[in-house]
Amino acid sequence: MAKDQDKILSEVTQSEYKYGFVTDIENDVIPKGLSEDVVRLISKKKEEPGWMLDFRLKAYRYWLGLKMPEWAHLKIPKIDFQDVIYYAAPKQKADLESLDEVDPQLLETFDKLGIPLEEQKRLSGVAVDAVMDSVSVKTTFQDNLADLGIVFCSFSQAVREHPDLVKKYMGSVVPYRDNYFAALNSAVFSDGSFCYIPKGVRCPMELSTYFRINAANTGQFERTLLIADDDSYVSYLEGCTAPQRDENQLHAAIVEIVAMKNAEVKYSTVQNWYPGDKEGKGGIFNFVTKRGLCMGDHSKISWTQVETGSAITWKYPSCILRGNSSVGEFFSVAVTNNYQQADTGTKMIHIGKNTKSIIVSKGISAGKSQNSYRGLVKVSKNAESARNFSQCDSLLLGDQCGAHTFPYLEVDNSTAIVEHEATTSKIGEDQIFYCNQRGIDTENAIGLIVNGYTKEVLNKLPMEFAVEAQKLLQITLEGSVG
Amino acid sequence: MLKIRNLHALIEGKEILKGINLEVNAGEVHAIMGPNGSGKSTLAAVLAGREIFKVTEGSVEYNGKDLLDMAPENRAHEGIFLGFQYPVEIPGVSMVNFMRTALNEKRKYFDQEPIKSSDFLKIMREKKALVEIDSGLTNRSVNEGFSGGEKKRNEIFQMAMLEPELSILDETDSGLDIDALKTVAQGVNMLKNEHNATVVITHYQRLLDYIVPDFVHVLYDGRIVTSGTKELALELEEKGYDWIKEQF
Numbered sequence: 001m002a003k004d005q006d007k008i009l010s011e012v013t014q015s016e017y018k019y020g021f022v023t024d025i026e027n028d029v030i031p032k033g034l035s036e037d038v039v040r041l042i043s044k045k046k047e048e049p050g051w052m053l054d055f056r057l058k059a060y061r062y063w064l065g066l067k068m069p070e071w072a073h074l075k076i077p078k079i080d081f082q083d084v085i086y087y088a089a090p091k092q093k094a095d096l097e098s099l100d101e102v103d104p105q106l107l108e109t110f111d112k113l114g115i116p117l118e119e120q121k122r123l124s125g126v127a128v129d130a131v132m133d134s135v136s137v138k139t140t141f142q143d144n145l146a147d148l149g150i151v152f153c154s155f156s157q158a159v160r161e162h163p164d165l166v167k168k169y170m171g172s173v174v175p176y177r178d179n180y181f182a183a184l185n186s187a188v189f190s191d192g193s194f195c196y197i198p199k200g201v202r203c204p205m206e207l208s209t210y211f212r213i214n215a216a217n218t219g220q221f222e223r224t225l226l227i228a229d230d231d232s233y234v235s236y237l238e239g240c241t242a243p244q245r246d247e248n249q250l251h252a253a254i255v256e257i258v259a260m261k262n263a264e265v266k267y268s269t270v271q272n273w274y275p276g277d278k279e280g281k282g283g284i285f286n287f288v289t290k291r292g293l294c295m296g297d298h299s300k301i302s303w304t305q306v307e308t309g310s311a312i313t314w315k316y317p318s319c320i321l322r323g324n325s326s327v328g329e330f331f332s333v334a335v336t337n338n339y340q341q342a343d344t345g346t347k348m349i350h351i352g353k354n355t356k357s358i359i360v361s362k363g364i365s366a367g368k369s370q371n372s373y374r375g376l377v378k379v380s381k382n383a384e385s386a387r388n389f390s391q392c393d394s395l396l397l398g399d400q401c402g403a404h405t406f407p408y409l410e411v412d413n414s415t416a417i418v419e420h421e422a423t424t425s426k427i428g429e430d431q432i433f434y435c436n437q438r439g440i441d442t443e444n445a446i447g448l449i450v451n452g453y454t455k456e457v458l459n460k461l462p463m464e465f466a467v468e469a470q471k472l473l474q475i476t477l478e479g480s481v482g
Numbered sequence: 483m484l485k486i487r488n489l490h491a492l493i494e495g496k497e498i499l500k501g502i503n504l505e506v507n508a509g510e511v512h513a514i515m516g517p518n519g520s521g522k523s524t525l526a527a528v529l530a531g532r533e534i535f536k537v538t539e540g541s542v543e544y545n546g547k548d549l550l551d552m553a554p555e556n557r558a559h560e561g562i563f564l565g566f567q568y569p570v571e572i573p574g575v576s577m578v579n580f581m582r583t584a585l586n587e588k589r590k591y592f593d594q595e596p597i598k599s600s601d602f603l604k605i606m607r608e609k610k611a612l613v614e615i616d617s618g619l620t621n622r623s624v625n626e627g628f629s630g631g632e633k634k635r636n637e638i639f640q641m642a643m644l645e646p647e648l649s650i651l652d653e654t655d656s657g658l659d660i661d662a663l664k665t666v667a668q669g670v671n672m673l674k675n676e677h678n679a680t681v682v683i684t685h686y687q688r689l690l691d692y693i694v695p696d697f698v699h700v701l702y703d704g705r706i707v708t709s710g711t712k713e714l715a716l717e718l719e720e721k722g723y724d725w726i727k728e729q730f
Contacts, residue, residue: 434570438584439558452574
């Protein structure tokens, strides 16, 4: 690790968002705006069965009656939902027999992002589902995984090939009535990843989805559904980037996880959507609903997230601990710089007996940014001996940023033990000078100090991602002191 | 090696150094003594390049270069080491990582390749033995949860790792019991040679029993009011700082 750290420290010298390029590719784009016809058009483009269209329409009609939520500690400019394109797909053949049929420009795009889709160039032991704008471009290693009975494919493919699983679980953890953005996503989602791990199978490689927004004025609405059957295990990674554009772009995703008896799911995210420029112009509006259901006894769901991008982040990966002795974990590093705003945290809902949850949240604010932790720990009446430990730390760089903590506790069972610790600190001038005196310049000193501060969370990430995350932290905070 | 001429410095508008003159040559050990608030630590901080102090007058020449013109990290690369009176904790950053980064930054400054891991670990082992530092300390985060004595010993360990030309030790003896004091002093003596120099800043004479200075300077009210050999330190010990205060 330390060796990689050195490499990162030495190689990161440019402070530009390096994924800001645009791929010039012919797109199948529908006109701007949202209506029932648009919902039908998306469904038609995707050649979906009737039940899927029904689901979308119900969600759309419900959404029409909703108002944008205003409770978050965020200043959100008015979003004109009629000014967004809801479907954009790189033109290519619908069903690909092999990689040779994928547009070379698409392959090149993902290569540039460090995600080679050719399996021989693969990252060691990572299967990737690559999603560009509204569609999945390619899923690697499908065949190898199928040998073990693991299904890993795009959401569209799952609708076609595994309709029973999709029908049973889609919306079971995040119903379309859940919130404003969940309803919107349910109406217009275009693609995403689907994964099913059968009973007793330990998935031998990391599964990952890489999301890329490319087309202008386009929203990305993907949906991920992950089902881990009894006694199974999977580690899942998610990465995202977008081009540098002056206008804001909308991203509203849903992730649903179901863990059956004794199953364990690790879900890691390195979120690096374009954050906007130094004056706060442009950037992605990121409104995401992520939730896991620990359905079976002794199941475990673990969320790890590193949030560095987006102009606005609104995201609370949560766990519903229904199975007895089930475990929910949330490890988060959220960094904001310049004019970024983040309101992020988690919900741990204890329903089963002996359920446990851990929350470790590390916020870092720099520039003129605002960074809020918002977390709910709820222990319901029957959750005997439930335990929660929460630790929320905030680190401030400079004196024009803000860090806020909003913990909510609802405990309805007297045998529960709930602990909450919170700290706020600043990177001290004395710490930086101490590093300077040992020959480490200020930029590198901040990198070291921030990496030290976030180590507890970064250690939870799979290796490649941990390295990536360290780089990102460094880039995000570049020029934030001095 | 070091030539300080008429150095004036202030913090928040208050003048602390009021015209320091001092010359240090290779192979020498200088002790700077003085009552609290006389400007000893300020002098150390100004030489190391701490920005909260503003130099208003005077010059500092280090190996022929204008020291005051250099960024603090470059002063470190050029061989200036400050042993802190209050070493700072950096949670989550291991000593190993911290030292390797420091060493590699110095190598980069001199256009050298980063050090190989195996070589680095070998140097670490050697220096640890030299300054008799507990192995456990280097596996922990920088100064985090260290006792006062451990922190000071860790400063000497870092000094050994970085092999400075000019070491300024700011109240290295404060908060140490006699055994820890001996170990620290022994480390400093081991690292001493004809190419480097040491400036020891201290309030008490007792450290000088173990690190024997060639010259002793007494700092009072921002000026060096008198200089001499180690006998001056003994005289000070005997008569107390009031003697200085009365005279100047």
